[in-house]
Amino acid sequence: MSERALLxxxxxxxxxxxxxxxxGTPAVAPAWAGDAGRAAGASAAARETEYRTVSGAAELxxxxxxxxxxxxxxxxxxxxVLFSWRRVGGGVELIPPxxxxxxxxxxGARPCDAAALPIVDKVMNWDYADELWNARRAATxxxxxxxxxxxxxxxxSAVFLEPAAARGSDGRLTPVDGGYLxxxxxxxxxxxxxxxxxxxxxLPAGAGGEVLAVQAESFRATARERVAGNLAVxxxxxxxxxxxxxxxxxxxxxxxxxxxxxxxxxxxPTCHCFDIVDEPESVGRGVxxxxxxxxxxxxxxxxASGHNPRQDQNARFRQRVEHKFLxxxxxxxxxxxxGCGRCSRACPTGQDLAEILADIDARAAIDxxxxxxxxxxxxxxxxx
Amino acid sequence: xxxxxxxxxSGERAPDDSGRATAEFEPRITAFVCNWCTYTGADxxxxxRLHMASNVRIIRxxxxxxxxxxxxxxAFERGADGVIVSGCHPADCHYTAGNYHARxxxxxxxxxxxxxxxxxxxxxxxxxxxxxxxxxxxVVNETIERVRRLGPFDSxxxxxxxxxxxxxPFARFEMPAGATGGTAAAPADGHDAASQAPSGTGDAS
Amino acid sequence: MSELQDTARRLLDEGLVQVVIGWEEGPRGARPxxxxxxxxxxxxxxxxxxxxxxxxxxxPRRSQITALGKAAVVVKGCDxxxxxxxxxxxxxxxxxxVLIGVRCGxxxxxxxxxxxxxxxxxxxxxxxxxxxxxxPESVDMLVGEAQPEPPVTADLDERVAALDALSPxxxxxxxxxxxxxxxxxxxCRQACPxxxxxxxxxxxxxxxxxxxxxxxxxxxxxxxxxxxxxxxRCVGCGECExxxxxxxxLGLINRKLQQVVYELYGYTVSEDPAVPAPIGAYATxxxxxxxx
Numbered sequence: 001m002s003e004r005a006l007l008x009x010x011x012x013x014x015x016x017x018x019x020x021x022x023x024g025t026p027a028v029a030p031a032w033a034g035d036a037g038r039a040a041g042a043s044a045a046a047r048e049t050e051y052r053t054v055s056g057a058a059e060l061x062x063x064x065x066x067x068x069x070x071x072x073x074x075x076x077x078x079x080x081v082l083f084s085w086r087r088v089g090g091g092v093e094l095i096p097p098x099x100x101x102x103x104x105x106x107x108g109a110r111p112c113d114a115a116a117l118p119i120v121d122k123v124m125n126w127d128y129a130d131e132l133w134n135a136r137r138a139a140t141x142x143x144x145x146x147x148x149x150x151x152x153x154x155x156x157s158a159v160f161l162e163p164a165a166a167r168g169s170d171g172r173l174t175p176v177d178g179g180y181l182x183x184x185x186x187x188x189x190x191x192x193x194x195x196x197x198x199x200x201x202x203l204p205a206g207a208g209g210e211v212l213a214v215q216a217e218s219f220r221a222t223a224r225e226r227v228a229g230n231l232a233v234x235x236x237x238x239x240x241x242x243x244x245x246x247x248x249x250x251x252x253x254x255x256x257x258x259x260x261x262x263x264x265x266x267x268x269p270t271c272h273c274f275d276i277v278d279e280p281e282s283v284g285r286g287v288x289x290x291x292x293x294x295x296x297x298x299x300x301x302x303x304a305s306g307h308n309p310r311q312d313q314n315a316r317f318r319q320r321v322e323h324k325f326l327x328x329x330x331x332x333x334x335x336x337x338x339g340c341g342r343c344s345r346a347c348p349t350g351q352d353l354a355e356i357l358a359d360i361d362a363r364a365a366i367d368x369x370x371x372x373x374x375x376x377x378x379x380x381x382x383x384x
Numbered sequence: 385x386x387x388x389x390x391x392x393x394s395g396e397r398a399p400d401d402s403g404r405a406t407a408e409f410e411p412r413i414t415a416f417v418c419n420w421c422t423y424t425g426a427d428x429x430x431x432x433r434l435h436m437a438s439n440v441r442i443i444r445x446x447x448x449x450x451x452x453x454x455x456x457x458x459a460f461e462r463g464a465d466g467v468i469v470s471g472c473h474p475a476d477c478h479y480t481a482g483n484y485h486a487r488x489x490x491x492x493x494x495x496x497x498x499x500x501x502x503x504x505x506x507x508x509x510x511x512x513x514x515x516x517x518x519x520x521x522x523v524v525n526e527t528i529e530r531v532r533r534l535g536p537f538d539s540x541x542x543x544x545x546x547x548x549x550x551x552x553p554f555a556r557f558e559m560p561a562g563a564t565g566g567t568a569a570a571p572a573d574g575h576d577a578a579s580q581a582p583s584g585t586g587d588a589s
Numbered sequence: 590m591s592e593l594q595d596t597a598r599r600l601l602d603e604g605l606v607q608v609v610i611g612w613e614e615g616p617r618g619a620r621p622x623x624x625x626x627x628x629x630x631x632x633x634x635x636x637x638x639x640x641x642x643x644x645x646x647x648x649p650r651r652s653q654i655t656a657l658g659k660a661a662v663v664v665k666g667c668d669x670x671x672x673x674x675x676x677x678x679x680x681x682x683x684x685x686x687v688l689i690g691v692r693c694g695x696x697x698x699x700x701x702x703x704x705x706x707x708x709x710x711x712x713x714x715x716x717x718x719x720x721x722x723x724x725p726e727s728v729d730m731l732v733g734e735a736q737p738e739p740p741v742t743a744d745l746d747e748r749v750a751a752l753d754a755l756s757p758x759x760x761x762x763x764x765x766x767x768x769x770x771x772x773x774x775x776x777c778r779q780a781c782p783x784x785x786x787x788x789x790x791x792x793x794x795x796x797x798x799x800x801x802x803x804x805x806x807x808x809x810x811x812x813x814x815x816x817x818x819x820x821x822r823c824v825g826c827g828e829c830e831x832x833x834x835x836x837x838x839l840g841l842i843n844r845k846l847q848q849v850v851y852e853l854y855g856y857t858v859s860e861d862p863a864v865p866a867p868i869g870a871y872a873t874x875x876x877x878x879x880x881x
Contacts, residue, residue, distance in 0.1 A: 033836070048836065068835060069772075078772040079802040153617065255653035256623045256646065261779035263834045266772050279800055281544075282463065289802045292772055299792050312653040348780050348832035349641060350620025350700065453817050454790070454798040457810045461800075474873065484871035487880065488854065492820045492868065494879055495849040496813060499752065499842065501761025510881040523881060539761055543806035 005213065006193065006200040009179035014057035016199035017107070021055040026104040028052065028074055030067050031059040062108050063175060066150045070269035070342065071106065071113035075136045079291045082276070086285035099135035105192060108145040112156050112338040114168035116269035117142070122332040123272060141192045144169040149223050153341030155231035155354045161338055163223035174216040181216040231354045233361040235325070235335065241364035242326040250363065254356065255314030257349050262294030264320070264343035270336045295319045321356065411466055411531040413440040414459040416451045418471035420478040421513045428517030436521040437528045440468065447471065449482025453493045460540045466506045466531035468523065473511040505530050506537065592732045593663065596689055598630040600661050606687050607658025610646050612639040618701040621646065625657060635663065635733065636705035640696045640714060642826040644671035644782035649680055661687035665696070666722025669860050670824040671782035673727060676862035680785055690728030695720070695739025713742045715840055716827030727860045745844045752841065768808040770835040773801055777839055778815060780832035783822045790814060816842045821850040821867035824858050
């Protein structure tokens with residue numbers, strides 16, 4: 001989009017953050033979760049980061065650990081009010097929530113978190129346009145930060161992305177000497193840069209600028225190479241396998257380890273299921289809220305009759321995999337996963353999605369090789 | 385569902401309770417009492433025309449053993465500034481041991497609440513028998529004086545409002561102060577929330 | 590290691606159990622494993638990364654595990670106390686499980702490292718502070734070498750005391766801040782070996798005693814209830830805190846209640862299922878200083 005790239009120096013970034021704070025524009029960025037994180041030699045636990053609204057550059061944790069929760073919370077909060085109600089006379093008055101969200105900007109989003117936004121857009125505008133989601137999306141400008149790859153649990157390149165993917169971003173920062181190379185991908189990104197032009201500097205003309213451009217490309221290439229070794233799957237045959245192995249004994253191997261807590265869904269940038277509850281606030285008034293929910297709990301599908309179509313954790317974990325890698329792709333043309341690896345890192349019992357996908361892909365490869373897609377008996381024999 | 389039926393208050397209140405000066409603050413107290421001893425004792429206090437403050441709303445239960453800790457939590461959520469739990473003296477329980485079980489549970493729960501920052505002064509546990517109308521009046525009056533000194537428990541009542549200040553449209557409206565009269569019928573002050581809403585929430589009016 | 594594997598192999602070979610629940614090497618470090626064939630017993634490991642409380646997997650409501658058949662489970666001292674809790678509350682029959690005890694000198698705070706760390710005050714889990722069980726006694730067999738005491742780590746009691754020293758308003762502010770991060774995912778509940786109710790109170794909607802909305806009001810109600818329901822039952826394994834994706838220091842609350850049940854009722858959680866838990870029991874001369 002931008003005709004030529006710009007540079008955001010470390011000082012420029014600090015100025016930008018302060019300027020946004022002074023203007024009252026929320027700037028969401030990866031920041032240290034605790035005060036201790038900034039200290040040199042801080043323990044791994046102390047170096048936790050989180051996305052939050054920042055007011056100064058000292059809070060920023062760019063290029064540090066992956067934030068604990070994804071960016072999702074700024075578009076689909078853990079709890080949000082759908083409407084308030086109160087009794088007036090003999091009737092009930094409904095008070096809709098405002099959807100006139102003030103403009104906010106995300107600085108330094110992980111590309112895997114930014115990419116989740118257009119993916120979830122599809123379900124949020126499928127049979128019903130979700131006003132709250134859409135209004136927050138419209139009010140938000142997202143600048144991602146090219147990622148240097150967190151660890152071996154990352155697999156963005158196995159789900160059609162890469163560590164510097166532009167998808168879902170209005171602009172991108174890539175680390176170079178002295179700051180970040182800035183590119184814009186949308187009108188929104190362009191407008192943001194234009195509005196804060198004094199924080200950005202032109203790339204040095206000639207060789208100096210080229211050096212920085214080469215540095216940026218080198219950073220991205222190194223990251224691409226680093227993540228590519230973590231996982232590679234063939235989504236076509238993976239889908240075929242999932243489609244034909246609903247009752248495969250494979251699933252019974254995944255359920256026992258799973259606690260059924262849904263931490264994976266909480267930390268996931270693409271999991272978007274919610275529960276709707278009514279809460280009284282006093283006599284004659286209350287609110288209807290929606291709260292994060294997860295298919296991993298036993299009550300998610302529990303019927304009022306007591307019947308539960310997903311009776312055990314084997315079925316619930318299968319649902320997690322099938323929704324992300326079979327149902328959503330068939331319905332919306334996108335895998336419901338950006339390979340951030342948070343589920344694997346956060347899982348208290350070591351359930352590992354990359355490992356599971358590799359396992360299924362290997363089974364699918366055997367099926368495909370044997371020409372036995374759809375023949376469950378043969379597939380099971382081959383797999384065991 | 386409202387667990388706590390709030391007392392009527394006189395005068396104007398600030399929309400969020402924060403303007404309630406301690407001097408004119410009338411605590412809202414919820415009392416969970418056992419049917420056999422304290423409820424009868426409270427009845428006796430009434431029929432004996434003992435003088436006591438009217439801030440307490442009594443919820444009668446079969447036994448202190450039936451009083452779950454979530455009742456206390458719900459009372460604070462719904463606007464109580466203090467809570468009384470009262471039942472039969474030891475060895476007097478209609479069900480033999482309900483009060484002994486309650487004593488263990490509340491011994492622990494009181495410490496737990498305190499550890500999470502709820503001042504134990506907001507809680508009163510007492511044994512009041514059917515013949516102790518005078519003691520009930522004392523328990524009520526002392527509890528009210530204690531809670532009056534502590535002030536309104538706005539920090540707890542406002543917890544949900546603090547969750548999502550920017551995103552929560554309800555935060556723009558009146559928090560549940562509870563002065564909606566003694567009945568569950570439609571409040572006469574039903575329009576106060578709209579009148580308190582800042583401009584820009586045109587949907588409310 | 591081979592002693593553990595040989596024991597598991599023998600149990601499976603002789604048909605005494607159909608599954609051995611232990612730990613294996615996973616992609617991100619140690620993790621629970623369910624071994625159903627003697628050939629797979631070589632996967633079993635035990636080292637300082639084996640932090641998970643495997644008693645959690647004995648919850649009889651986990652039908653995907655009970656379907657595997659009779660289980661042998663590898664237990665550390667804290668795990669054995671949790672098994673005792675399940676036996677005490679009639680969730681399990683002792684004859685229905687085989688307990689393989691492992692001698693334990695403390696575990697790390699995190700299982701997700703590729704090699705077991707040398708235990709030090711920095712790396713040892715907070716749960717190991719004050720642990721008095723080097724080898725569990727209630728087990729059917731015991732494996733591993735004698736272990737030293739775990740390194741002395743930050744005193745959990747000191748952290749509790751620091752909070753106790755604050756004013757109620759300061760404590761309230763502290764917990765409001767901590768609990769505001771909670772999303773009510775219930776990972777703490779699911780990781781807890783003693784949270785094994787058929788239907789948790791937070792999932793009951795008539796009436797809805799606990800608001801499931803993760804605003805601090807709902808979160809206070811949830812965490813007060815979780816803690817109260819575990820008072821005198823919590824074994825201090827620390828799995829709730831480790832499972833929490835947003836780092837809420839639940840261990841402080843659990844430790845506080847361990848102190849309270851000890852001070853009020855002289856109760857310490859033990860490996861003996863015959864000792865009744867303090868809540869649910871009573872004494873006619875229990876303290877009632879707090880009652881008017």
